[in-house]
Amino acid sequence: MDWASMVQVGLVVRPHGLRGQVVIAPNTDFGDERFAVGAQVWRQSGASPMALTVAHSHSQGDRWVVAFDGVTSVEAADGLRGVELRIPEQSRMPLGPDEYYLYDLVGCQVRTAAGDEVGQVRAVYTGAGGALLGVDRDGAEVLVPLVKAMCPEIDVVGRRIVVDPPEGLLDVNAPSALGKKKRSDDDDD
Secondary structure, three states: OHHEEEEEEEEEEEEEEEOOEEEEEEEEOHHHHHHHOEEEEEEEEEEEEEHHHHHHHEEEEOOOEEEEEEOOHHHHHOOOOOOOOEEHHHHHHOOOOOOHHHHHHHHOOOOOOOOOOOEEEEEEEEEOEEEEEEEEOOOOOEEEOOOOOOEEEEEOOOEEEEOOOOHHHHHHOOOOOOOOOOOOOOOOO
């Protein structure tokens, strides 16, 4: 199994309690399945991934408290702090029509509804306010809310996203908007 081809489903944040449980920040909408008793997730271990089997779990707010088989002390749990948890790509949950995984948007080309090139998605950020596309536009990052009104067309297979942003949104982080000015040959500093 190749670590690079696996999909992240969570990150171990810290130990929880004294019996080897850990707190996980999930990166999945399918926490009930990913962290169910008996489910397996993988961690990087040397040259190849190592499976961890869920012995017990429960959700706690937006996090998961999980006990893994063989991890029975706070010291062992602390050794997992910061560990990224992944699954094989073929284990992803099936999606319906017009659904996609957020990380599949990274690398997509972004154009306006008028056909003007905006840039390329370099990250997708999630938070309480929803998801934002981090689009590289001439070396600056522009954040575009991932909502139907602003992203009316998303073609994951074709690696293309059409955006219809309000006036000025794409210029927010442009070099001129950040107070940078281009030097010309006429400048005498």
